C-alpha cells in the first residue's frame with residue numbers, strides 16, 4: 001500500500017445550546033481541521049486535530065498538512081506509522097518553526113489518519129490493533145452539563161439529568177469564574193443535588209493565580225471533588241508543584257500540553273496526579289501512547305482530554321492499562337460514521353475497523369463550504 005494523496009478537510013460542529021464557555025474560552029463551534037489520506041489500493045484514512053473553529057488558524061493547520069508534510073508522505077507505506085512520525089517531526093525546516101503549536105497539531109491529524117489506514121488494512125478496530133482490552137470497560141464522566149455560562153439552575157438541572165436519566169456517576173463542572181465565592185456556591189448546589197456518592201470533577205482552565213488556586217483549591221475538599229483541572233497557568237510546572245504541596249485535592253492537567261517532554265516535567269516534579277494527554281494536541285496516537293506509558297510507570301491514572309470528542313480516545317482507553325475513565329463531550333457524534341457510544345455511564349467497545357474519526361458522507365459534503 002502506498003500513499004497517493006492528502007486531501008485537506010475542515011469540519012465545524014455546533015456546540016451544545018449554541019455556545020459554551022469555560023473560564024478562559026467561549027465558543028459556538030468545535031473545529032476539526034484534518035486530512036483524508038488516500039492510498040493506491042483505494043483505502044482512505046481520516047485524522048483530525050481539535051480547535052475552537054477559528055477558520056484562519058484551521059486553515060494554517062491544513063495548509064501545513066498539504067504544503068509541508070504532503071511531499072514527505074507521497075509514495076510512502078502508511079504501515080510505517082512510527083518511522084513516518086519521526087521523519088515528519090524531525091524534518092529540520094519544519095522543526096525549526098514548529099516542534100509544538102500548529103505543526104504539531106498538523107502532525108497529530110496525519111498520525112491519526114495513518115493509524116486509521118493501518119486498522120482498515122487489517123480489518124481491526126484501533127483498540128484491538130493496539131493489543132486488545134486492558135480493562136473490562138471504560139467509565140465516562142460527562143463535561144457537557146457543567147459550562148461556566150450555564151446559570152446555576154441550568155447547571156444543577158443538567159447534572160441531575162445526566163445522573164438520574166443518563167446513568168452517569170461522574171460529572172465535571174467549570175470553575176474559575178469572576179467570583180471564587182460564586183464558583184463555590186455553584187459547586188455546593190451541584191453537590192447537594194447529586195448527593196455524596198456521585199463523583200464531581202472541577203476545571204478552572206488555567207484561570208487562577210497561584211495564591212487564588214491555593215485559597216480556592218483548599219476549599220474544594222469540602223465538597224469532596226475528585227480533582228481540580230488546570231488550576232493555574234498551563235505551562236507552569238513549579239506553580240502546580242507548589243499547589244500540589246499546598247492542597248489535598250488532586251491536580252489534573254494535560255489538554256494544553258503539546259509534547260511528551262512537557263508531561264515528563266510535570267510528572268517528574270509531582271505537579272500532576274491525573275494525567276490528561278490529548279491526541280489532538282500531542283502529535284497523535286504515537287506520542288499519546290508514550291505519555292500514557294510514562295504516567296503508568298509513575299502509577300498515575302490517565303484520563304484523556306477529548307479534543308477528538310472521544311472518537312479515538314475510546315479505543316486508546318480500552319487498550320491502555322493506565323485508563324479507566326474518559327471524558328464525554330458529544331459535539332462531533334453526529335458527524336462521525338461510528339460515533340462513540342456511552343450506556344449507563346460506560347463506553348461501548350466499537351468493533352468497526354478503524355481509529356474512529358471517519359466522517360459521514362453528509363459531513364464530508366459540508367467541508368470547504370465553511
Ligand SMILES: O=C(NO)[C@H](O)[C@H](O)[C@H](O)CO
Pocket residue numbers: 021022025026027143203205229255305327
Ligand atoms: O477543558 C475542557 N475539557 O476538560 C473543554 O474541552 C474546554 O472547556 C472546551 O474545549 C472549551 O474550551
Ligand SMILES: [Mg+2]
Pocket residue numbers: 203205229230255305
Ligand atoms: Mg479541561
